[in-house]
Amino acid sequence: MKFVVSSSELLGRLQSVSRVIASKNTLPILDNFLFDLTGDSLTITASDLETTLHTTMPIDNVVEKGSIAIPARILTDSLKEFPEQPLTFAFNKEQNIIEFTWTTGKFQVPAFPAEDYPVAKEPNDNLSITFSPDVLLEGINRTLYATGDEELRPVMNGIFFDLKTNGANLVASDSYKLVCYTRSDVKSSEDASFILPKKPANILRNLLVKMEDDVTISFDKTNAFFNFGSYRMTCRLVEGNYPAYRSVIPQNNPNNIIADRIELMNAVRRISVCANQATNLIRLLFSANQIFVSAQDVEFRIAAQERISCQYDGPAIEMGFKSVFLAEILANLPGTEVNIALSDPSRVGLITPIYTEPENEELCALLMPMMITQ
Numbered sequence: 001m002k003f004v005v006s007s008s009e010l011l012g013r014l015q016s017v018s019r020v021i022a023s024k025n026t027l028p029i030l031d032n033f034l035f036d037l038t039g040d041s042l043t044i045t046a047s048d049l050e051t052t053l054h055t056t057m058p059i060d061n062v063v064e065k066g067s068i069a070i071p072a073r074i075l076t077d078s079l080k081e082f083p084e085q086p087l088t089f090a091f092n093k094e095q096n097i098i099e100f101t102w103t104t105g106k107f108q109v110p111a112f113p114a115e116d117y118p119v120a121k122e123p124n125d126n127l128s129i130t131f132s133p134d135v136l137l138e139g140i141n142r143t144l145y146a147t148g149d150e151e152l153r154p155v156m157n158g159i160f161f162d163l164k165t166n167g168a169n170l171v172a173s174d175s176y177k178l179v180c181y182t183r184s185d186v187k188s189s190e191d192a193s194f195i196l197p198k199k200p201a202n203i204l205r206n207l208l209v210k211m212e213d214d215v216t217i218s219f220d221k222t223n224a225f226f227n228f229g230s231y232r233m234t235c236r237l238v239e240g241n242y243p244a245y246r247s248v249i250p251q252n253n254p255n256n257i258i259a260d261r262i263e264l265m266n267a268v269r270r271i272s273v274c275a276n277q278a279t280n281l282i283r284l285l286f287s288a289n290q291i292f293v294s295a296q297d298v299e300f301r302i303a304a305q306e307r308i309s310c311q312y313d314g315p316a317i318e319m320g321f322k323s324v325f326l327a328e329i330l331a332n333l334p335g336t337e338v339n340i341a342l343s344d345p346s347r348v349g350l351i352t353p354i355y356t357e358p359e360n361e362e363l364c365a366l367l368m369p370m371m372i373t374q
Contacts (some may be wrong), residue, residue, distance in 0.1 A: 001092040003059050003064030007102075010087070011079040013055050014072070014230070015034065017046040019203050020053045021072055027118070032069035034117045035089075037062065042147075045117070051200045051235040052120035066091060067114035070098050074109055081301045120234045123225045127162055127192050128218035129350035133228065135183055136215050137208040139170040140201055142181045142363055142369050145332050147198055148174030155240040158195040161217075162242075163188035166358075171245050177325050178245060178366040185360035194219050195238035200226075207231060226350040249366060252271050253341035257286050258311040258354065261338045265330035268292045272323035281370050286342070287316040295323065319345045320370040329365045345369060 014033065023030055025048065034045040043056045067093055082102070089100045091111060099108040107134065108205035140159065148156035153175075160322075161171040168186040172179050204226065208215070215228040220235070226233040272282050275295035285292040291310050331340065335355025342349055351365045 002063035004086050004088050005059035007082040007087050008084045014076050017053045020046040020051050022048040029116045033072050034069050036067045054232040056188050056230045069117050070110040123218045126218040126220045129188050131215045132209045133211040138204045139181045142168050143172035143179045146172040146177050146179040158197045158238045160195050160242045162193045178370050182362040200235035242336045253343045255314040255342045257340040268327045271295045271304045274302045280323045281320050285318045320372040
């Protein structure tokens, strides 16, 4: 293998795929990038067995093709110190090293056989659906924070893609809060679903920021395959049945409070400083055109309260919420105002943003109430 490549372009590709590599791998070979030079294209692969990410870049100056595994950390760290310049990569078979040279010096790292690198599963006759990059990015951004982290319920630890013939729903929940992002303009040929784990969802979020090409997702019962631009990602899905989320979204709540999202979020954050550290309980009393936000920790004799204005003319309702969850939901909703729909203090609160949303988009969040003790 021998080729010439731009140092900055190569570094950008390596940094993109390096997010897949785990800090502690069960197989030492996974601490490496796999370089596969075929024709005038270089494919770089990183994997942790559960998720595999490939990126392909054109190479103008190919002397000799081939495949080899190269240590990821030392290669990436060294390239960070280079200004933009051409680098010549060459595999020395006698010493079993990769040597890259530039006009004033050279660097060498050990090389490992490409045959030792695990081969990612390839898609077969799977279901597929296409997202525009901005829609998929928006769906991940609006839901990822609400995923759980439970060993006993792994199905809660990812984003649920509920794909229908009349639209697509991205759902995340940790059993205390739930977020549902719906697009009626993304349709599947048949009803299907899968649960995308957090790690590949995070990787996608980082890659889609500057992406313009559509994302084609094909999937079966165990794996999903994402193709977009010069990237291709394979990931193992979370196995299990996702809870029936539609049944917990309340309908026709009679009490609707409209409040400034930022003002309410900041009040919750300020007052939560005085909440009990074990429960993070914060109280919200909704009355005529105002919300009283309060919290206290009896043991340490600290308390705080604040009043903010809102639009509400219904009966007084007092509810308790976990402050960190409420602030998190408010921080991740778009728009300047939110609508908080309630029925009674024992049932979930439905929070929806008030903003000029795209015609085909819907977003809602649920938050379980906490019991208020006198």
